[in-house]
Amino acid sequence: MSLRAQIHAALGDVTPPAPDLQRRVVAYVIADDRDRVVLSRRRGARWTKPLRGTLGLVAAVLIVVLMAGIVIGGRLLADWNGLHKPAPGSDTYHSQLAALESRPLNLPLLQPDAACNRGPFNADNSALGAGPLYWYRGSAPTSTAWGRYYSATVYTDEHITGPILVRARDLYSNSTVMFVGQFATGTVAGTDVLLGSRMSQHTEVVINERDAPRIVTNPPASPHAFVWQFTYGFAGDWSGRAGWQIDAAGFSSEVFLSC
Amino acid sequence: MSEQSFTDLLAPLVLPAYRLACAMLHDAPAAEDVVQEASLIAWRKLPSLRDRTRLRAWFLGIVANECRNARRRKWTGWLALPGSLSTMSSEEDVVIRADLRRALIRLSHEDRLVVVLYFYLDMPLADVAAVVGASADAARARLYRAIHRLRPDLDVQEALE
Numbered sequence: 001m002s003l004r005a006q007i008h009a010a011l012g013d014v015t016p017p018a019p020d021l022q023r024r025v026v027a028y029v030i031a032d033d034r035d036r037v038v039l040s041r042r043r044g045a046r047w048t049k050p051l052r053g054t055l056g057l058v059a060a061v062l063i064v065v066l067m068a069g070i071v072i073g074g075r076l077l078a079d080w081n082g083l084h085k086p087a088p089g090s091d092t093y094h095s096q097l098a099a100l101e102s103r104p105l106n107l108p109l110l111q112p113d114a115a116c117n118r119g120p121f122n123a124d125n126s127a128l129g130a131g132p133l134y135w136y137r138g139s140a141p142t143s144t145a146w147g148r149y150y151s152a153t154v155y156t157d158e159h160i161t162g163p164i165l166v167r168a169r170d171l172y173s174n175s176t177v178m179f180v181g182q183f184a185t186g187t188v189a190g191t192d193v194l195l196g197s198r199m200s201q202h203t204e205v206v207i208n209e210r211d212a213p214r215i216v217t218n219p220p221a222s223p224h225a226f227v228w229q230f231t232y233g234f235a236g237d238w239s240g241r242a243g244w245q246i247d248a249a250g251f252s253s254e255v256f257l258s259c
Numbered sequence: 260m261s262e263q264s265f266t267d268l269l270a271p272l273v274l275p276a277y278r279l280a281c282a283m284l285h286d287a288p289a290a291e292d293v294v295q296e297a298s299l300i301a302w303r304k305l306p307s308l309r310d311r312t313r314l315r316a317w318f319l320g321i322v323a324n325e326c327r328n329a330r331r332r333k334w335t336g337w338l339a340l341p342g343s344l345s346t347m348s349s350e351e352d353v354v355i356r357a358d359l360r361r362a363l364i365r366l367s368h369e370d371r372l373v374v375v376l377y378f379y380l381d382m383p384l385a386d387v388a389a390v391v392g393a394s395a396d397a398a399r400a401r402l403y404r405a406i407h408r409l410r411p412d413l414d415v416q417e418a419l420e
Contacts, residue, residue, distance in 0.1 A: 003410065003418040007378040010356040010363070015281040021291060022273045028295050029265055029302045140358045143412040195411055 093163065097206060100165040100247040101186075106255055107243035110171045116241045116259035128256045132156050133164065133246050135256065136227075146192040146201075148240070149180065149233035154207070164248040166205040168232065171257065172239040179205045183230045192233070205230050269301055272315055275380055276322045282375040283326040285364060293329050297322040316389035319376070323390065327368050362409050370405035377402055 110116060120130045127134035133156050141148035154166075168177035178201035179185075180194060186204035193199070207228045234240045246254040273294060280290035280297075301318050308317055363371055369391070376387045388398035406415050 003406070003413065004378045004381075006355070006359055007363075007374070010359040011278075011282045011375070011379050013356055014285045014287065014360065015278055015290075016287050018274075018277055018287070018291060021277055021294065022270050024291075025273050025295055025298045026266060026270055029269075029298050140355050141412075 096162045096249055097165065100163065100249070101204075103247050103253060105167060105169065105245055106253055107169045107245055108171065108257075109169075109174045110241075112172060116171055116239075116257060118257055118259040120256060127155075128244075128258060129246070129254055130256070131254075132160065132251055133248070133254060135244060135258065142195065144192050144194055144233075146190075147233050147235040147238070149194055149231050151229055151231050153227065153229050155227040160209055160248055160250045162208070162249040164207045164246060166207065166230075166244065166246055167203070168242045168244045170234060170238040171241045171243050171259075173237075175235065175238050176203050177242050178202065178233045178235075179230060180233065181231045183207050183228065194231075194233075201233070205232075265302060268305070268311075268314065269298060269318060272318050273298065275315075276319060279319055279322050279375060279380060280326055282363075282379050283323065283368075283371060284329060285360060289329055293322060293325045297325045300325070313389060316386055319380075319390045320392065323368075323372050330368070359409075366405055366408060369401065370408060373398060373402045374405045374409065 118128065121128060122131060122134055127136045129135050133154055136153040136155055139151040141150055143149075156164075166179075169175065170177060176189065178189060178192075180192070180199040180201055183205045184200070184202035185206045186202045188200045189203055190201045191198055192201055207230070232242075234242075241257070241259045243255060243257050276294045276297060277290055280293040281287055284290050284293065297318070301321050304321075308314065363374065366374065372391060373387055376382045376390055377384065382390070384398055384402070385395055387402070388395045391398055391401070393401070402419075403415050406413065406418050410418070
C-alpha cells in the first residue's frame with residue numbers, strides 16, 4: 001500500500017462528511033455581523049473578545065498557583081510514598097527486582113511448523129493478557145539495520161506495588177526480544193541506531209507504578225490508572241512472534257503470546 | 260460583492276478547505292469553525308487578490324493559517340493523546356492508521372501542511388508551493404524532510420511515486 005493510500009485512509013477516518021457545510025458557510029459569510037454571531041458555532045468567541053486580556057491574566061495567575069500546588073503536592077506525595085513504598089534504587093526495590101529476575105522463564109519454544117496462537121485475551125477481547133497486566137497494542141514497525149522495533153502499550157487494572165518485570169522471547173528462534181529507550185534495563189546485549197540515536201539494547205523492561213503517567217482521558221486508561229509505553233525489537237531474521245512473561249510481587253508470572 | 264459572487268468563487272473550495280482543516284486538526288467541529296472563519300477572511304480580502312488564478316492556493320493558505328491559530332487557541336485539546344487508542348484486534352489496519360495519524364500530528368505545522376496538501380488533497384508540488392508561499396524547490400525539500408520524519412524507514416523517492 002503506497003504512502004498516499006495510507007494517508008488517505010488514515011485521514012479519511014477524521015474527515016466525516018459535511019454535506020451541509022457549504023450552505024452554512026455561505027450563510028455565515030453573507031450575513032451581517034449581528035446575524036453572524038448567531039450563526040457562528042463559536043458563539044462565545046466574539047463577546048468574550050474584550051474580556052480576553054483579563055481572562056488571560058487570571059488564567060496565568062491560576063496556572064502559577066496550580067504549578068506551585070503541584071510542586072508542593074508532589075513533594076508531599078513523594079515523602080508519603082517514601083515512607084510506604086520501596087523506591088527504585090533502594091535495597092528493598094533491588095531485592096524485589098532480583099527476586100523477580102530469578103524466576104524461571106516459562107515461555108514455549110515453537111517448532112517451525114507449529115502454529116502460533118495469540119492469547120490469552122482479556123474479558124472483552126480488547127487486549128492480550130489475563131490480568132492484572134494487559135498488553136494493549138503494538139505500533140507499526142520502525143526498521144533499522146539490525147531489525148525492526150515496535151512501541152508497546154501496556155496497562156494494569158489494579159494497584160500494583162513494586163517493580164513489574166517484562167521479559168520476552170521470539171517463539172521460534174528462542175532469541176531474547178530486545179528493549180530500548182525508556183524502562184529498558186538489565187543486561188546490555190548490543191547497540192543499534194534507531195531514529196538517528198544510538199541505543200543500548202537491553203534484555204528486559206522494568207516498569208513501576210511510580211513511572212507511569214496517569215492517563216485518564218483516553219481508553220483504555222479509564223478506569224485503569226496506569227499505562228506505560230516502551231519499545232521492543234526483533235532482529236531481521238527472527239520470526240517476530242513473541243512470548244511475554246510478566247512478573248511482579250503482587251501476582252505470579254503471566255505469559256501471553258503476540259503472534 | 261453578492262452572494263452569487265461568493266457562491267461562484269469560494270463555495271467550490273469549501274470542501275477541499277474542510278478536508279485540509281480536518282487533516283490538520285483531526286477534529287471535525289474545529290475544522291468546520293476554521294473553514295467558516297477562513298471563508299469570511301477570504302471574502303473580506305478578496306478584492307485585494309489581483310490574480311484570480313491563484314484563488315485556490317490563496318484560500319487554502321488562509322485555511323492553513325487559521326488551522327495554526329485554532330490549534331493555538333485550543334491548546335487544552337492537545338494534551339490528550341492524539342487520536343483514540345484503537346483496540347488491538349485483527350483489524351491491524353485500524354492500528355496502522357491510528358499510528359500514522361499520531362505520527363502526522365507530531366509533525367510541525369509546516370511539515371504536516373505539505374504532507375496533507377500533497378498526499379491527501381493530491382495537489383501537485385507547484386500548487387503546494389503556492390499554498391505554503393515557498394518556491395517549488397523549497398516545497399519539495401520540505402516535503403522530503405516531512406516524509407523522512409514521518410516514516411524514517413521509507414525511501415522518500417518511492418513514497419513520492
